[in-house]
Amino acid sequence: IPSTAIAAGAFNTLVAALSAADLVGALSEPNGPFTVFAPTDDAFAALPDGLVTCLLEPDNKGALTSILTYHVVSGQVLSTDLEDGMTATTLQGEDVTVDLSDGVKINDSKVISADVMTSNGVIHVIDAVLVPP
DSSP: OHHHHHHHSSOHHHHHHHHHTTOTTTTSTTSOOEEEEEEOHHHHHTSOTTHHHHHTSGGGHHHHHHHHHTTEEESOOOGGGOOTTOEEEBTTSSEEEEEOSSSOEETTEEEEEEEEEETTEEEEEESSOOOOO
16 A cells, blocks of 8 residues: 555655654555555645644654554445445544545545555545544
């Protein structure tokens, strides 16, 4: 999954965050399969000024890890598997909710590109960073 995100070029912030949280190896083969709801660089840029920089600091690794693992579900969940109102438990432990009433949303984030297949799972590109409750 990380190698696909790197190659895509629109996930530099996500890749930097995964690296800072030491999650690149965990989300790479032979581990998985995983489903990752991947915020674009624009999604991270929409966060309050300075927040990403703050989260990337070593002292905030726990908070960063919590946010990132809230974007990952164990197993391969394709868009065709999604049902309106369904929930999925993330690696962080909290659930995300699927809303199919107006396009496809995960919590309040819109899926802008679904079913990006990787060697160990699938990526769904989202337009906003998911924040754990």
